[in-house]
Amino acid sequence: MKKLIILFFIPIIIFSKPLIIINVHAPEYSEIFYANVQGIFGENKFEILLKDALKKLGFEVKLQDLLSGENIILSENVQSPLVLNLYLKNFSVTIQSKExxxxxNNASGNYINVNGKYIKVYVGKWYDANGGKDGIFVKGYDGNLYSxxxxxxxxxxxxxxxxxxxxxxxxxxxxxxxxxxxxxxxKSWYEWNESIQSPIKKENSFFIDQIAETIAYNLLNKLKYNIKAxxxxxxxxxxxxxxxxxxxVKLNTVFSVDEKAQVIVRNVEKNFSEAEVIYLKKGEKIIPKDLAKESSKMVxxxxxxGIYYSTEGLLFSFGLVQKNIHNEKIAFLDIKTSDFKISRYDMGFRIFDFEKFGVFLTYSINAPGILLRYQxxxxxxxxxxxxYTIGGGISW
Incomplete structure (x- = not known):
């Protein structure tokens, strides 16, 4: 194994930041990588921007955006070198061919593909749906019109x-x-060149770059640290x-607060940020010193x-809902079907809570009603x- 060492130096304007050493251990056939790397680390989160190239892994290598500089900032109190070791194992590159x-050829091609079948058409002639001129359809040699x-x-x-x-x-x-x-x-393909009325063969000269970027983005996802606040x-x-x-922290960064709430950043300053509460578990409160951790936004x-059984029989429903900050339904508009036919349209509004029940005032054509919801x-x-109609069921 060759041990490939990449030193990555922080520019003089941030001289207080630590040196970062990346050790790349590659198989014997690999040549030495050289790279100009610039990056930023942080106490909460990190990404490294590998800017120019890791070169000569058989071919020219560019590991673009290994760890993007937007996800972590170097902690100013970290002075010792930080080390990232990478080990390449069992790599294979094979070539696959396809006839x-x-x-x-969208300039002068005389075939179209219809459901996997190629059909010859008249070039430069367009028809309307009735076979007249100047439409949006082409005509095949089989006499049919196609889009x-x-x-x-x-x-x-x-x-x-x-x-x-x-x-x-x-x-x-x-x-x-x-x-x-x-x-x-x-690896290689052909493109039509209209000026010479002939195909031209193309070769992929960025093959290793694409492999490197794949490694880089996968590594970023694996090493990503979430911000804590x-x-x-x-x-x-x-x-x-x-x-x-x-x-x-960036605009629209989402934090979960002690598993009881979610907030999304609406304003960010140098050392603090202001966030809007988008979810709060019912009965809970956010208080100072609560721990917040970067997370994905709750969907x-x-x-x-919905599925219901009532005095009308078995009913299925599909509709739109509006939810409050507790992720509870507060209004809805739905269609209820019976025997795959539309039975009625319903709408409702949450008017108050009674014990653990949400109480809704509902209305369909000439039929007001009450709905009680528990989970x-x-x-x-x-x-x-x-x-009157009475029934019950589940909706989600």
């Missing part, structure tokens, strides 16, 4: 792909892991966190499905001039 009989956006020329050729497989093992700050690479990359103050629907731009779709369970009664 092609047609080539895309087409891509055209092809009959041309036998071979497409070639690199199939790249292997593993990258890494170690950083006590964190170990592996990345599996399995990527298909174009504390709640400083709370006012109305806003909280102030004790982290800001210097800690890698809440504005749709709802996913619904109980309803509707009235009209002649009778």
């Amino acid at each position: 092609k009989f047609f080539l895309e 087409a956006t891509s055209f092809f020329t009959k041309f036998y050729h071979i497409l070639e792909y690199f199939i790249v497989k292997g593993k990258i093992y890494y170690n950083f700050a006590g964190k170990d892991g592996e990345i599996e690479i399995n990527k298909k990359i174009k 504390n709640v400083v103050t709370l006012k109305d629907n806003r909280v102030v966190l004790d982290v800001g731009k210097n800690d890698g 809440s779709l504005p749709f709802e499905l 996913f369970l619904d109980f309803f009664i509707k009235f009209n001039k002649e009778n």
